[in-house]
Amino acid sequence: MNAAIGETVSVAALLGVLAWAVIRPRGWPEAVAAVPAAAILIAVGAIPVGDAGTEARRLGPVIGFLIAILVLAHLCDDDGLFKACGAWMARSSAGRPRRLLILVFVTAAVTTAVLSLDTTVVLLTPVVFATAARLDLRARPHVYACTHLANSASLLLPVSNLTNLLVFATSGLAFGRFAELMALPWLVVIGVEYAVFGRFFASDLAAKGPGSRTRPEAGDVGLPVFTVTVVILTLAGFVAASAAGVSPAWAALAGAAVLAARALARKRTTPLGLLRAADVPFGLFVLGLGIVVAAVVDNGLDTALRPLLPAGTSLPALLAIAALAAVLANVCNNLPAVLVLLPLTVTSGAGAVLAVLLGVNIGPNLTYTGSLATLLWRRSLRSHGETPDLGEFTRLGLLTVPAGLVLAVLALWAGLRAMGG
């Protein structure tokens, strides 16, 4: 197929897939559009069957890895891990809002890093809200902290974010090496978030009454020791497997399998429950989207975007790459953004792809839904007067994202220089 026609068809397919994902007609899963779109592009020859196969072979293990993490997190929730975190935060905060904020920061940052941002958004945020309400504290700063850190604290490990897994699979970095290079940017960004939150929510964080409305929660449980041990061993398994040249996805699978077997034996879950936690439609969506994006990139986007991307890993180059990634992530979403930018930057080395990650992971905090497209669609759906307070969310994003991004890139650059990129 002629490249111009191929590009036109591919771009149309990508726009269709993204529009579907934003609008979600009848609440149907995103895969309903993404899989047929990929099949059509292969059928009309916009992407050669061999290339689509290569992309599928690249994405397959990544999706498997993610599914194992999602199941692991789901089983941790079933075992009461996040409830136990809530009880621990309630106890340790002694009803003091600023202390609770620190505990929420620690919990959300660690949860995001180890069990991925999905876990923080879906499983931890409700627990944090309930904890604040139970302590008679205003929940707003703590809930915002969860949603912000789900993005910005997802820098540390390959498993923290699907974007990281995609980079990890392509860049050839070892698990430990990835964590080494991202540790400093991760800490720096969390520090920026904390400094801004403390001032931004000063009023909410001052509101503590003379006593507290704390009531003991029925069924307060201690830390599920077995579950935590399995998670820690899984984490150690990531590093060990990667060092031995084996895919760390196997460690995730082993961890999930141990918890699943135990939960099944104790009748705490069912095979159907596990299948639902695995979120197969999501995996199919990523596969379809990956093939569609590959078609868009191969048919001409790569030559169009390449001049915009500076080569090398000098500080200005890293800053430019991170900024472009953040902008692209905010236009549509960080998943297509990283799929587009990864093939263009992977030749420039580890520094360049990690700079892409800084942009696509920190950037989404600028807009309330992580992308302008989703934001505009949601606004158009709502009648006037019941729109959320976007001004506040955007102000918080403007205070944290540019500062966090620049300082994180500086930290990455310093790390690359100190440890050798």
Add this chain to the structure above:
Amino acid sequence: MTDSDTAIRSVYIWIAEGTWRASVDAALSLAPDGVRFTLLHVTSPDAADTAHGAYRGLLGRGGPDPGQRLEALASISAADLIEAAARRLGRPCDRLEIQGHTERAVVAVSADADLLIVARDGDRSRLGPKSLGKATRFVVDHAACPVLLVWPEAAPDVGTIPPPPHHPHHRGP
């Protein structure tokens, strides 16, 4: 003007997390007998909206929307809070639980009240200037009814007010 024109018949008590006891206590100690109390709590959609937005940002993920879970939790928490306030008040009262933009909702529903009792939020370590939090400041500024502004705890010392700026006539003869 007769006494009946200024008599307080309807008192609205704004119940907010962390500071509600002070509002209830002020109502008990300052409002005359026979008034009609209304406990007012506003649930802002901010938290649930933020969670919903973050969930939509996870493009393509299935599973439950934490925004809906937060809405349910917020409604339970608001009911609990109003219940606790009603118990502390210990008098017959109306209960008003509203969803909306907190400070605007408070101003709107209290417009016909004879008194609105508000506990301060914001910086409570000093008397000012600009120590009021955003929500309280908006309500004090915009309220259509008389407002009673109370300290949630003992008020700071008057000495926490900074000295007035120097004026030119202080420079000497």
